[in-house]
Amino acid sequence: MTLISFVVPAYRVQAYLSECLDSILGQPFDDVEIIGVDDHSPDGGGDILADYAARDHRVHAVRLDDNVGLGPARNVGLDRTGGEYVWFVDGDDWLAPDCLAEVAARLRRTRPDVLLVDHVRVRWDGRVTRSAMAEVFPTPPGEETFRLRERPEALRLLHTAWNRLIRREFLVDLGLRFAPGWYEDVAFSYPVLMAAERIGVLDRVCLNYRQRRAGAITRTRGDRHFEVFEQWHRVFRWMDERVPAVDGLRPAVFERMIWHYLTVLGNGERIAPELRPAFFDRITAEHARRLPPGGYPAPPGVEGLKHRLVAAGRWRTFSALRAANQARQAAGRQFRRGRPVARRAARLGRDAVLREYYLAELRRPLDLHLAVYAAYWYRGYACNPAAIYEAARRLAPQVRGVWIVRRDRIESLPPGVEYVVAGSREYHRVLARASWLVNNVNFPDFVRKRPGAVHVQTHHGTPVKVMGLDQQRYPVGAVGMDFAKLLRRVDRWDYSISANSFSTQMWERAYPAAYTTLEVGYPRNDRLVTATPTEVREVRARLGLALDDRVVLYAPTHREHLPGYRPPFDPELLCDALGPTGRLLVRSHYFADRDRRPAPAPGPGSGRARVLDVSDHDRVEDLYLAADVLVTDYSSAMFDYAVLDRPIVVYAPDWEAYRLARGVYLDLLAEPPGAVTTSFPGLLDLFRSGAVDADPATTARRRFRNRFCALDDGHAAERVVRRVFFGESD
Structure with a gap:
């Protein structure tokens, strides 16, 4: 019999699901199975589970026809488990490395009904907060097992399903199931502890509890948080059916109930201000209804005062106390900011005047017919924003499109394109008044998200290298990055354009926020599909x-982490390998060409140079259409060029160093779009031997295209326009 069955429900966690599964399957202990339950998720979570199941016999994927919620989805998984112990792990959390061997050893030595394990909370910025384990058990119990009435302090550990392993036979005999609705852990975790004859504690961090910025119910405001009351009703009904066996635990359980209600009420991200009085009244009613005859161990200090105010039904006093505490905290933050703000205010000049103008324009109504476009930090007319602009001119002619460009890039604009110069008065006006703002990078920090304005982040490539918050794990490539500021920019997004499911998963974990993903293909690739x-x-x-x-x-x-680095490359030698008709176009990355001026493209009468520097060419799509073969390393160009179904060569001479220092999402050597080499002599051999377009390379390209290019059908820009400008859902 398998020792541990993991039940992993998945709903809108595609960005984190692979990390969760890998953290289980990659442990040195492998006597496990995973029951992955796709709770009719609208994202790619079900496909991820199916893919893992196809590759690893320990994974079993279940797809539900309807979204039933976290609790019932866990029940579905539980019914399919065959292990001696069950561990419910949420799809956005992950196990600590090498923890399973220790967990398994403890299970086999002590055979508990329930084994409680430690966890940490992990924030988006990598900060880690320990659990209450050390406070609850200052002296770890070791391998001792106990019943709850012997150690009732165990109730003070977080009441979740994922910080405990439960003996499956015990759970089945108990007949306990997860209830539907929010806060489903409450009516499961407390009865499990009260019923167990043998509880063990493993004082080792085994699970990383991800503190998501968006998507979790703990960060979702609404009236569904009132469902917490029904979950606690279930706990007390369960206890009432087992009188007098659990009566001695009633005071401690009551204290946990009031603590939990106050925790939910005190979280400003859950209960809207207009609902708080009603929520408080419900707590007061529950206090009167459930108060044990002999009282309960109320906490000391401010927390005890809150309990007394609840018992007395004094909402106004409770609310005033909360407001005073928040005011003290805000005053402390303002004091810390005060001196830097004062220094900044002293720096008057043109920028300050323009900022004041921008703020004044913000007070004027939105221009309901104005869309602002930008690309690559105002370098010109390019990429996805250009494709969306062209589609909008055709489909939404009533919308006036205005481009933002640097003064030195004005000449790169196509004829007839309206523009403003970055930094000008007009620039600040359109940023303040536009109803739509479309960019493939972020707008500056001073830009405010206005109610009613729509921000569209198109990105500028399917990511190979790690991006956003994931760069925190690779500090060499993140020098100077302010991740808190980055997230404030991301919070302005209404839409994130994604070329494929892979990109969607990476963007959602790299840039966690409340935007809507439009997985529609890449607008800039429409031209590659439709070109004649x-x-x-x-x-x-x-x-x-x-x-x-x-x-x-x-x-x-x-290579931002290696300024000045150039891969070993001899253009003339490569041209020799191509033969007498070989021509080489060389295009460096735009970060290496910030100060270039547009240069006229070579024409038919400009000579027959074998090597052409096309770094200044404004439309990279022209170069894709012109090329018979693409050679690149870690550039997103490979995903765009693959749309053309032409040979691609990955030339990655610094692969190991790049992977370790900069970090990658995709193993290009294992899943390439064509032929691969890590040396320049190897690159020459690929062309001389014909391996560039031989059957193995063609097969690799076909797999690559199926995975990354399926949505590029020539209509991606139209889909974006219809959703963003017209509100069409399909």
Whole structure:
């Protein structure tokens, strides 16, 4: 019999689910099974579970036809378990490395009904908060097992399903199930402890409890938090059916109930201000209804005062106490900020005047027909915003589109495109008044999110390297990044455009916020799908390329952690390997070309240079259409170019160093879009031998396209416009 059965429900946790599953399957102890339950999730969670089940016999995937909620989904998983012990782990949490061997050893030595394990809370910024384990058990119990009435302080450990392993036969005999609704752990975790004859405690952190910025019910405001009362009713009904066996525990359970109610009420992200008086009244009623005849051990200090105010039904006093405490905290924060603010206020000048102008414009109504577009920190007209702009001109002509560009990039704009210069008075006006703001990077920090304004983050590539919050794990590539500021920018997003399910998962974990993901394909790739042979010939002609030239585009990415680094590369040697018709286009990353000026593209009469520097070319899509082969390393160019179904070569001479220092989401050597090499001589051999477009490379490209390019059908920009500008849901 398997020792431990994990039940992992999944609903809107696709960004974290793989990390959860890997943390279980990657343990040195493998006598486990995972029952993954897709609770009819609208994201890719079900596909992730199915993929793991196909690759690992220890994983079993279950898809539900309807969304039943966390508790019933756990019940479905429980019914399919076959292990001696059951561990319910949520799909957005993950196990601590190497913990399972110790857990298994304790289970086998002591055979508890319930084994409580320690956990930590992990915030988005990596900060870790310990649980109450050390306070509840200052002296760890060791391998001793006990009943709850012998150690009632165990009730003060967090009442979740995921910090305890439960003997399955004990649970089945008890007949206990998870109830539907929010706070489902309450009516499960407390009865489990009260019924257990043998409770063990493992004083070791085994689970990382992710403190999500968005999506968790603890950060969702609404009246469903009133469901906590019914969950506690279930606890007391269960106790009433077992009188007098559990009567001695009633005072301690009552104290936990009041503590929990006050915790929910005190969390400003859960109970809206207008609902708090009613919630408080419910607590008062529950206090009177459930108060044990002999009283209960009320806490000391301020917490005890809260209990007394609840008992007396004194909402106004309770509310005033809470407001005074919040005011003290706010005053402390303001004092700490005061001096820097004063110093900044002294820096008057043109920027300050423009900021005041911007603030004044914010007080004016939104322009209901104005959309603002920008790309690559105002470098010009490009990428997904350009594709969306063109689709909006066609489908929503009533919307006036205005581009923001740097002064030195004005000449790069196509004729007829309206623009404002970054930093100008007009720039501040359109940022303040626009109803839609579309960008492939973030707008500056001073830009405020206005009610009614829609911010669209298009991104600018499917990520190979880690991004956003995930960069915290790779500090070499995150020098100077302020992650708190980054998240404040992300909080402005209403929509995040995603090219594929993989990108959606990575963006949601790298940039956690309350935006809506539009997984529609990449608008900038529409042109690659719809381009005609005539258009391709015209592009090649403008670049000075003949019809029979074999054109290779070399487009390496930027190494921000290694300024000045260039991969070993000899253009002339590569051209020699291509043969007499070989032509090489070289395009460096835009971070390496901040100060370049647009240069005219070479034309048919500009000579027959074998190597062309196309770093200044404004539309990278032209270069994709012109090229017969792409050579790149970790650039998102490979995902775009794959739409064309032409050969791709991954040339990654610093793969191991890059993977360890910068961090990657995708193992390009294991899942490449074509042929792969880690040396320049190897790159030459790929072309000389014909391996670039041989069957193995073609097969790899087909798998890659199926995974990453399925949505690129030429209509991605239209889908974005219809959703963002017209509100169409499909």
